[in-house]
Amino acid sequence: MLNPADAAFETTLRATLPAACFRAVEPRYLEELRGRFFCPDAFLLTPGSTGEVAAILRLANEARVPIVPYGGGTGLVGGQVGVGLPRPVLLSLERMRAIRSVHAAEHLMVAEAGVILSDIHAAAERAGRLFPLSLAAEGSAQIGGLLSTNAGGVNVLRYGNARDLCLGVEAVLPDGSVLHGLRRLRKDNTGYDIRNLLIGAEGTLGVITGACLRLFPRPHSQGAAVMVVESPQAALGLLALAQERLGEGVSAFELIHRTGLEFLAETMPAIRQPFATRPGWMALIDLGLTGGLEADAALEALYAAAAKAGLVSDGIIAASLGQRAEFWRMREAIPEANRLIGAVTSHDIAVPIGTIPDFIRRAREVVTGIGPFRVNCFGHLGDGNLHFNTYPPRGEKRAAFAGLREEISRGIHDLVDEFGGSVSAEHGIGRLKVADLERYGDPARLAAMRAIKAALDPAGIMNPGAVLRGG
Structure with a gap:
């Protein structure tokens, strides 16, 4: 059984640690960015050295007080929020910045x-x-x-x-x-x-x-381009062509759908968009070249080859590093626009790269079978990581569809599993996806994870409830 960070535990800590380690907890430490997880209270510690972290964990282990590590607070799966714990220690390393x-x-x-x-x-x-x-x-x-x-x-x-x-x-x-x-x-x-x-x-x-x-x-020459593609299948062809011609010079390859651009126009009109008429699909390609090669010339040659192969129908090559930055501001603003619109469900998933077109088609069929939702599918095509998010019909609020959230997510995640994919590509498991890990995880792997947890943390003080249930 775990114990709270009570007055007696605080007295023990204050006898061991310098005053700089103690701070009043602010509301931002207690809630996940999207408001899905909230901890009513926690005891905040901000150690300034590895030795101080060691002292805190040693004392917490002896007293069986839960520890919730806290980084920048940007996680989206609740791993940094001590939900359901008896007044945990919130351990922030924000002072360790050397x-x-x-x-x-x-x-x-x-x-x-x-x-x-x-x-x-x-x-x-x-x-x-x-x-x-x-x-x-x-x-x-x-x-x-x-x-x-x-x-x-x-x-x-x-x-x-x-x-x-x-x-x-x-x-x-x-x-x-x-x-x-x-x-x-x-x-x-x-x-x-x-x-x-x-x-x-x-x-x-x-x-x-x-x-x-x-x-x-550092790359000798950097550049970026946005190229209009007819479909995810064409985008895959463009990616293959880029890698054949430029190898590891391709740093990033992002797939963007018209819905994301529409959300940007609706919520963040100051963000410049590259095309006057928003395409159904486009790819953002970023290059970083060494050895005297020039990114602009490489992108021009890539576009010409892709157009000849019927893979692209339009494109803009950044004329400067400033325009390259504008392309990336557009891409990086899409998640914020999504948040302002208000998603019914968000899915951070990965599937084998070659299956992405089929997955997107079938995932849309899953969503359409449940309700009249808008879908914004975008992500890192080059590594198979998609963000497949659903939104209420225009003019309606997501709260009206909250009862369908579980059905949508189950349908999408079942499909991900069918495709041999992962229901958590880059945000982790946290507390949000513990049940998903249990449902879709390999039993032998889960057993090994539980054994490792029990061996290293027998008292169960480290971020209990994250990744593994009851852990």
Whole structure:
């Protein structure tokens, strides 16, 4: 049984930790961004060092007080909200914001877990390097939280998920012991890879306090284009053609539907759109080329080849880095426009890339069979990650359709499972998708996960209720 962070526990903490660790909890710490999860109370701690994190976990483990790690608060599956727990400790590493070292020649950086992603980008740029993890919340998301959720973003096609960008972690395990894993090694076969257990564990196995991150050469030439395609099938053909011609020079390949552009026009008219007449489908292609190659010329040649093959009917190549940024502002504003419209359901899913056209067609049939919903399907075509979201008919409120939310999500997720996909592509399980993991997860894998959880966190204090039920 877990115990609350009561007055006696606070007294113990104050005798051990400096005053800077203690702060009054603000409402923003207690609620998930979309308002689906709320914790009535929590005890906020903001440690400033790995040693202080270790002391907190050691004392919490002894007292059986639940710990809920809190990053930038940008998660969308409730993993950062201690729902149903007896006054948990909300552990925020926002004071741990040091870039400990940058090794440009080794293409490495060592950063504390509370460093904001945009600050990591800036530190890499100062060293003449690139840290390629990129997502809309880069101004608030912290690297520790991004690793804990194995975040994806727009550049997974070329650089991989957060897991692929991390060589090692420093972490505090539930008993307060410190895992010293920040060695700057690219090869280390000395036993189990604890790093990869902690990355993606959503704070259920320990707290990441530092990370050794991979950096990359900055591209010699960058560019972007939006190209009109008739269908997702044509978009796949365009992606294959781009990769055949440009290889790893293709950094991102985004599929965008007209509905997303309509939502932008309705809610955020200041966002510039590339085409006067909104196409049914379009692809946003981003290039980063080295070795003296020029992105503009490469995109022009790609468009010519794609037009000849019947894959595209129109296109705009960014005439400057400023216009490239405008293209990306448009893409990154789509989730905010979706939020302003008000989704009935949101699905962060992945299916094998070659099955995407069939999946989209059949998923629309599932939704149409339930009701007259609008669908906004968009996402990272190059890695198979789609956001398949449903909205009420124009002029109606989503609350009127709340009773259909479970039926829609079950239908979409059943279809994802049929296609051999994942019901959580990049946002994690959190508390929102625990039942989905139980329904669709491989039984042997789930058993192994529960065994690992029990071995590392026998008292069950680490983010109870996230990822694993009752865990």
